[in-house]
Amino acid sequence: MKLPITDQFLWDIFNATSKAEDALRLLIHPPKTWSDVFWNADNPTYKKYYKILNSQKFSQLIYHLKKNNFIRIEGLKGNSALMLTKKGFNKAVRAQFNLENDSIERRKDGKWIMLIFDVPEKYKKSRELLRGILYKLKYKMFQKSVWISPYNVSERTEELLQEYSLDRFVKLFLIEEIK
Numbered sequence: 001m002k003l004p005i006t007d008q009f010l011w012d013i014f015n016a017t018s019k020a021e022d023a024l025r026l027l028i029h030p031p032k033t034w035s036d037v038f039w040n041a042d043n044p045t046y047k048k049y050y051k052i053l054n055s056q057k058f059s060q061l062i063y064h065l066k067k068n069n070f071i072r073i074e075g076l077k078g079n080s081a082l083m084l085t086k087k088g089f090n091k092a093v094r095a096q097f098n099l100e101n102d103s104i105e106r107r108k109d110g111k112w113i114m115l116i117f118d119v120p121e122k123y124k125k126s127r128e129l130l131r132g133i134l135y136k137l138k139y140k141m142f143q144k145s146v147w148i149s150p151y152n153v154s155e156r157t158e159e160l161l162q163e164y165s166l167d168r169f170v171k172l173f174l175i176e177e178i179k
Contacts, residue, residue: 004095005053005061006061006064006065006070006091007091007092007095008095009049009061009065010065010070010071010084010088010089010091010092010095011092011095012045012048012049013045013071013082013084013088013092049061062082065088068087069085069087069088070084070085070087070088070091071083071084071085071088072085104137104138104151104152104153105151105152106150106151106152107150107151107152108152110150111174111175111176112148112149112150112174112175112178113139113148113149113150113151113153113154113157113172113173113174113175114142114146114147114148114172114173114174114175115134115139115146115147115148115149115157115170115171115172115173116145116146116147116170116171116173117130117145117147117166117169117170117171118145118169119166119169120169123169126164126165126166126169129164129166130161130164130166130169130170133157133160133164134147134157137149137151137153137156137157137160138151138153139153148175154172154174157172158172
């Protein structure tokens with residue numbers, strides 16, 4: 001899967017400005033301020049896109065990203081700097097997550113993974129996060145809180161459940177036969 005140029009540009013901005021090892025962790029626990037996420041015209045990635053696109057298309061890309069609130073242009077130490085907004089950051093991370101999960105393969109043993117969860121109402125954001133993760137890992141909703149997948153995603157699922165403390169709300173099953 002090839003990312004649209006806007007998504008790739010946002011992801012490259014994020015990579016150029018972020019020191020985080022896990023982008024998804026930042027999405028869930030964003031910093032209190034995004035003011036440190038600046039990117040100026042001296043950046044090699046900026047120059048790469050300026051070279052790939054002619055100046056008019058590059059200007060249109062920047063205009064589109066600003067208009068849709070994915071980036072902001074700020075004054076920084078006498079220069080203009082591009083700032084990735086929270087909306088732009090979210091779009092970049094979602095695009096990268098989709099790209100990474102394009103390589104998910106179907107289980108060779110024919111077994112399915114079934115995940116059942118019961119997240120209390122007071123943890124609504126955690127429930128929404130869980131559903132988003134399941135969707136991105138190619139699970140399909142069987143019932144509202146029962147999801148299934150024929151793909152080899154059990155290890156990644158367990159990692160994410162533990163990482164975001166969702167494992168206490170979830171039961172995972174390996175289904176050998178479906179009748």
